[in-house]
Amino acid sequence: MADFNKSESMGAQEARNILAVNALQKSFGSLQVLKDISLRVEQGNVVSVIGPSGSGKSTLLRCISFLEKADGGDILYDGQHAVKDGVYATKAELNRFRTRFGLVFQNFNLFPHYSVMKNITEPPMIRGESREEVTERASALLKKMGLEGKENAYPCQLSGGQQQRVAIARALALNPEILFFDEPTSALDPELTGEVLKVIRQLAEEKMTMVVVTHEMPFARAVSNRVIFMDKGVIVEEGHPEQVLGSPQQERTRQFLRNYQR
Amino acid sequence: MSLMTMIIKMSEGLGKTCAIFFLTLLFSLPLGMIVALLRMSKAKVVSAITRFFITVIRGTPLMLQLLAVTYGPYYLFGANVSRNKLIPVVIAFSINYAAYFAEIYRGGIESIPIGQYEAAEVLGYTKFQTFMRIILPQVIKRIMPSVTNEVVTLVKDTSMAFTVSYQEMFTIGKQIANSQTSFMPFVVAGVFYYIFNAIVDYLMGRIEKSLDYYR
Ligand SMILES: Nc1ncnc2c1ncn2[C@@H]1O[C@H](COP(=O)(O)OP(=O)(O)OP(=O)(O)O)[C@@H](O)[C@H]1O
Ligand SMILES: [Mg+2]
Numbered sequence: 001m002a003d004f005n006k007s008e009s010m011g012a013q014e015a016r017n018i019l020a021v022n023a024l025q026k027s028f029g030s031l032q033v034l035k036d037i038s039l040r041v042e043q044g045n046v047v048s049v050i051g052p053s054g055s056g057k058s059t060l061l062r063c064i065s066f067l068e069k070a071d072g073g074d075i076l077y078d079g080q081h082a083v084k085d086g087v088y089a090t091k092a093e094l095n096r097f098r099t100r101f102g103l104v105f106q107n108f109n110l111f112p113h114y115s116v117m118k119n120i121t122e123p124p125m126i127r128g129e130s131r132e133e134v135t136e137r138a139s140a141l142l143k144k145m146g147l148e149g150k151e152n153a154y155p156c157q158l159s160g161g162q163q164q165r166v167a168i169a170r171a172l173a174l175n176p177e178i179l180f181f182d183e184p185t186s187a188l189d190p191e192l193t194g195e196v197l198k199v200i201r202q203l204a205e206e207k208m209t210m211v212v213v214t215h216e217m218p219f220a221r222a223v224s225n226r227v228i229f230m231d232k233g234v235i236v237e238e239g240h241p242e243q244v245l246g247s248p249q250q251e252r253t254r255q256f257l258r259n260y261q262r
Numbered sequence: 263m264s265l266m267t268m269i270i271k272m273s274e275g276l277g278k279t280c281a282i283f284f285l286t287l288l289f290s291l292p293l294g295m296i297v298a299l300l301r302m303s304k305a306k307v308v309s310a311i312t313r314f315f316i317t318v319i320r321g322t323p324l325m326l327q328l329l330a331v332t333y334g335p336y337y338l339f340g341a342n343v344s345r346n347k348l349i350p351v352v353i354a355f356s357i358n359y360a361a362y363f364a365e366i367y368r369g370g371i372e373s374i375p376i377g378q379y380e381a382a383e384v385l386g387y388t389k390f391q392t393f394m395r396i397i398l399p400q401v402i403k404r405i406m407p408s409v410t411n412e413v414v415t416l417v418k419d420t421s422m423a424f425t426v427s428y429q430e431m432f433t434i435g436k437q438i439a440n441s442q443t444s445f446m447p448f449v450v451a452g453v454f455y456y457i458f459n460a461i462v463d464y465l466m467g468r469i470e471k472s473l474d475y476y477r
Contacts, residue, residue, distance in 0.1 A: 067380050098386050109381035112476050113399045122395070123385035156477040174385065 015042040016078065018178045018209045019064065019101075024073035025086070026056075026063055033059045035233040037073070041178065044207035048220035048241070051230035052256055057213040060230070061180050064211075065103045066094055077101070078177065099127070102171030106183045108163045110155040110170070116142070117151040120170045127174070134173065141169040145199055161192030165199055178209040185216060217260065221245050229253045263442050265450075271438060272450055275431035279458075282351055282420045282430060287413070289356035294363025301368055312364075319361035325425050328354045332426040347428040359416060366408045370401035403473040410466040417458050421451070 019041040026034040033056045041047050049057050062068035064075055072086035082089050082097045089097065110119050120138040125131060142148060145165040155163050164184055171179055181200065185193035197219050204210065204223045214220055220227055220241060227244040229237045229252075237250045248254050300312040319327070331354040335341040344350060374397050382392040421432035431454060435447035 065384055067383065095386060098384065103384045105377060105381065107377060109375075109377035111378065111381070111396055113403070123387070126391060127386055154476040170385070 015044075017041065017076070018043050018078055019211070020074070020076040020079075021064060022074040022076075024060070024063060024075070025071045026059055026068060027071055033233050034063065034070070037230075037233075037235060039228065039235070039238075041209060041211060042225075043177075043209055045225040046204045046208075046210045046212065046223050047226045047228060048224040049211065049213045049228045049230060050215070050217070050220060050256075051236075055230045056233045057230055058182050061103065061182050061211070061213060065101060065180055066098065067103075099174060100177045102174060102176035102179045104164070104167050104171055104179065104181045104184050107187045108155070108160075108167045110163055110167055112155050115152050115154055116147065116158070116166050119155070119166060120173045123170065124173055138169070138173055141172055142166075144202075145169050146195070159192060160188045161195045164188065164196045168196075168199060168203075178211070179203070181210065181212040181214070183213055183215065185214070215260075217245060217257075229256065231256070263438065263444075265446060268435075268438055268447055269450055272431050272435050272447065272454070275429055275434040276454065278348070278423075278428065278430035279420045279432070279454075281348060282355060282423060282428075283416060285348075285352045286355040286359055286416060289352065290359035290363055293356060293360035295367055297360050297364035298367035298371065301364060302371065316361045316364060319358055320365075324354070324358050324419060324422055327358055328422060328425050330354070331357075347423075347426055351423050351426065351428050355416075355419070359412065362412055363409070366405050366412070367401065369408075370405040371397065373404055374400055403476075406466070406470045406473065410463070410470070413462055413466065414459050417462060418455055421455075 017040045019039075021037055021039050024034050024037040025032075037056075037060060039047070049060065051057055059068060063070045066082075069088070070083060070086060073083065074081060074085065075083040077097055077100045080097075082094060088094065111122075114122065117135070117138060120141065121131065121134045124134045124137075139151070142151060145168060147162060147165055147169070150158065150162065150166075155166065158166065164187075168179075168184075184200065185196050188196065193216070197216060200210070200212065201219075201223050212220070212224070222241075224241045226238060227241045228235055229244055229248070229250070231252050237244055237248060237253045243249075244253065245257065248257060297312060297316065300308055301316065303309045303312070328351065332347060332350040333343060336343050378396055378400070379392060382396050387396065420430060423430050424433040424436055427433060432451050435451045439445065439447040
């Protein structure tokens with residue numbers, strides 16, 4: 001492991017890979033959902049993942065956020081192995097890795113019995129930060145999310161778009177190096193998707209590193225540095241958004257995009 | 263015997279009725295949580311045994327359980343029947359109610375969406391923190407109506423203690439009824455239970471309301 005980290009730091013000019021996944025495998029019973037997934041996410045980049053339903057996009061995000069246990073492959077954060085050849089680091093180490101990423105769910109998963117403020121402040125406080133410092137950060141994040149004055153509201157009093165923005169603030173409050181989004185706007189009414197996408201776009205402008213699973217093609221095209229098209233557990237095509245979405249090389253990508261426009 | 267004397271005599275048993283009621287809640291509410299967690303254990307043997315225990319308790323009359331706990335030790339080991347019958351009565355009631363509460367808790371815990379656990383895990387909550395801070399408070403809110411039902415039933419069930427002649431209010435009333443060949447003590451008992459439950463209803467309603475701040 002020490003050797004690996006050395007080799008990684010040798011190319012000093014190379015951009016830092018916040019996340020690296022090698023040959024990731026995952027099956028549910030006899031169903032192989034991730035067949036051989038490899039990807040890199042460089043610091044400050046936004047990678048969009050698109051693909052038909054059931055292609056394994058959520059499973060990929062769930063594996064790299066440790067919600068699902070991969071069967072094989074490597075997961076590295078900033079050059080450090082969290083998973084090596086399907087073998088996981090210790091529980092304590094994994095918990096430290098968890099501070100490196102944040103995950104935003106399709107259906108928010110806010111804690112309904114907590115106020116907006118407490119939803120955001122409790123996780124960092126559980127990790128030992130003081131209330132003062134966390135509260136200050138949370139207020140700044142709420143302001144940034146356009147949710148000033150909602151500190152004492154409960155999730156049920158907010159619109160879906162507002163709830164998702166609270167969820168983003170909650171993830172950001174832990175100062176992650178990378179944020180994962182699993183279809184952050186799919187549970188929203190169409191008129192509310194814009195406000196959430198705007199926030200993500202703003203984060204992209206601030207060079208937040210992100211992986212976004214999405215069906216919003218114009219958004220992916222405008223915001224991503226790279227687009228990955230997945231189908232049946234493999235990466236079929238990846239590259240610059242203009243290339244993958246504008247002039248795809250693979251027939252399956254073309255077919256997916258064609259069906260998508262209809 | 264005048265109605266007033268009857269009421270006074272029966273009120274003397276009210277303390278014991280309350281003792282059964284409060285002690286049973288004190289023990290069965292937490293015990294029920296332990297039973298629920300055992301029932302949901304990933305160890306198949308543990309959950310199967312617990313499940314069997316629950317079906318036995320729920321499938322046999324409380325009256326029988328009272329007799330078993332009070333006199334069982336005598337028939338089995340020749341042990342003296344305890345002079346203070348409050349102990350076996352509370353043991354029997356606590357075990358019985360724990361089984362019912364366990365099933366209520368289990369239903370509540372299983373109704374919490376998996377996403378709550380996943381969000382907590384990603385945010386760095388330990389399993390214990392997740393349960394205590396995220397899951398349990400939501401479970402309590404969801405199960406309040408069912409718990410209220412059980413508590414109201416418990417008020418009435420305290421009268422079962424007459425089967426082992428524990429001198430609570432109903433037992434005294436029944437004795438008066440026998441000696442005076444009067445129906446009046448039962449009416450008095452009914453009024454007592456009704457008032458008791460009106461208070462319980464009010465208090466439980468207050469608790470439920472205090473949890474109304476979120477959906
Ligand atoms: N816990 C599970 N147990 C069994 N099968 C699962 C489980 N989770 C996912 N799957 C299966 O794995 C496959 C990939 O699912 P996944 O949710 O990753 O797809 P997806 O690309 O996110 O699709 P969508 O666009 O519909 O969200 C599907 O066939 C799904 O049924
Ligand atoms: Mg999905």
